[in-house]
Amino acid sequence: MQARLLLEDGTLFTGTSFGAEGNKTGEVVFNTGITGYQEVLSDPSYCGQIVTMTYPLIGNYGISRDDFESIAPSIHGFVVRRYEPTPSNWRAQYNLGDLLKEYGIPGITDIDTRMLTRIIRHQGTMRGILTTSTKSVEELKEMMLQTSIDELRNQVAQTSTKHVYSSPGSKERIVLVDFGAKSGILRELNKRDCDVIIVPHDTTADEIRRLCPDGIQLSNGPGDPKDVPYAAKMISELLGEYPIFGICLGHQLFALACGADTEKLKFGHRGGNHPVKDLETGRCYITSQNHGYTVTESSLAGTDLVVTHINNNDKTIEGLKHKRYPAFSVQYHPEAAPGPYDNSYLFDQFIEMIREHKRLHPQKPRQAELLAAAKGEL
Ligand SMILES: NC(=O)CC[C@H](N)C(=O)O
Numbered sequence: 001m002q003a004r005l006l007l008e009d010g011t012l013f014t015g016t017s018f019g020a021e022g023n024k025t026g027e028v029v030f031n032t033g034i035t036g037y038q039e040v041l042s043d044p045s046y047c048g049q050i051v052t053m054t055y056p057l058i059g060n061y062g063i064s065r066d067d068f069e070s071i072a073p074s075i076h077g078f079v080v081r082r083y084e085p086t087p088s089n090w091r092a093q094y095n096l097g098d099l100l101k102e103y104g105i106p107g108i109t110d111i112d113t114r115m116l117t118r119i120i121r122h123q124g125t126m127r128g129i130l131t132t133s134t135k136s137v138e139e140l141k142e143m144m145l146q147t148s149i150d151e152l153r154n155q156v157a158q159t160s161t162k163h164v165y166s167s168p169g170s171k172e173r174i175v176l177v178d179f180g181a182k183s184g185i186l187r188e189l190n191k192r193d194c195d196v197i198i199v200p201h202d203t204t205a206d207e208i209r210r211l212c213p214d215g216i217q218l219s220n221g222p223g224d225p226k227d228v229p230y231a232a233k234m235i236s237e238l239l240g241e242y243p244i245f246g247i248c249l250g251h252q253l254f255a256l257a258c259g260a261d262t263e264k265l266k267f268g269h270r271g272g273n274h275p276v277k278d279l280e281t282g283r284c285y286i287t288s289q290n291h292g293y294t295v296t297e298s299s300l301a302g303t304d305l306v307v308t309h310i311n312n313n314d315k316t317i318e319g320l321k322h323k324r325y326p327a328f329s330v331q332y333h334p335e336a337a338p339g340p341y342d343n344s345y346l347f348d349q350f351i352e353m354i355r356e357h358k359r360l361h362p363q364k365p366r367q368a369e370l371l372a373a374a375k376g377e378l
Pocket residue numbers: 045219220221222223224225247248249250290291292293294
């Protein structure tokens with residue numbers, strides 16, 4: 001069956017369908033990973049996006065029940081150069097096309113993904129519609145432009161858990177705020193025997209306080225960080241009271257909570273080999289990334305934030321820490337999945353920060369500080 005991808009700039013790609021039938025509009029982005037397509041298509045941060053893989057052969061190792069980053073993929077389309085329907089992998093349960101069909105995600109193969117990527121690199125990401133229908137280009141354009149803004153903007157609410165649940169452990173109690181969290185984050189906390197309570201994106205500071213956490217983990221998530229202002233408010237209220245570690249969207253929200261600003265990048269960073277420099281040690285780490293927004297460097301003046309890491313390719317901010325409170329964040333993915341595990345030490349750093357905080361402050365410091373301020377002692 002034929003499939004077509006129409007971009008907002010009018011470029012039309014005609015190829016073969018290997019996913020669900022239908023039409024889906026989304027922001028067209030590219031990922032440069034050589035492997036990891038299953039983790040990519042099930043990463044909730046891609047919700048509402050049509051993803052093209054720049055690596056030309058996709059599908060060859062199938063889909064494994066162990067490699068999902070969320071239970072139900074929420075991407076809007078998958079674009080590949082050459083789709084391989086017959087997996088050669090003992091771990092595979094079924095093939096990539098079956099997965100896309102099951103979740104209603106259209107897929108297109110046999111198109112020039114190099115050309116598509118060059119268009120995005122030169123012009124920036126843009127909307128596109130992926131379809132198996134025979135509608136005219138004019139009709140497709142109309143459908144693309146009519147796609148509701150809510151569908152393309154309200155992604156955190158679509159991907160976050162609706163209910164609180166726990167993943168018990170016997171060590172530090174971590175409240176993981178789920179903005180569309182990848183399973184990998186929970187996996188890393190579980191590996192360290194943390195007692196994890198996963199809460200929805202709109203949980204308030206008071207609701208979190210009631211769970212008596214030792215630390216707060218802010219997850220990754222889809223969309224523009226400014227679409228969830230209540231989350232930045234919650235973070236600003238808990239700053240200093242509990243150690244905080246933000247990942248990707250969690251990093252951007254941490255920055256907004258501290259008074260900094262965010263902006264959209266031309267085509268983002270998505271792949272498994274982005275070089276990031278740790279400014280304290282001078283060491284370069286290879287990181288897994290998936291983001292379209294970044295913290296604006298000039299907005300840091302006057303805030304209590306310090307840049308800890310930068311991207312070696314375009315020098316954008318990759319890590320932040322608070323000057324006074326135990327709180328830090330990274331724009332990349334220490335949980336990898338897919339990509340290198342070189343940065344998983346950051347979870348150990350978070351746990352060490354929690355232990356240190358407990359040693360230094362058997363009582364919550366921010367509350368004592370606020371009380372003293374109220375009494376006019378500060
Ligand atoms: N992986 C993420 O958390 C992505 C954060 C945000 N949605 C962005 O695109 O920048």
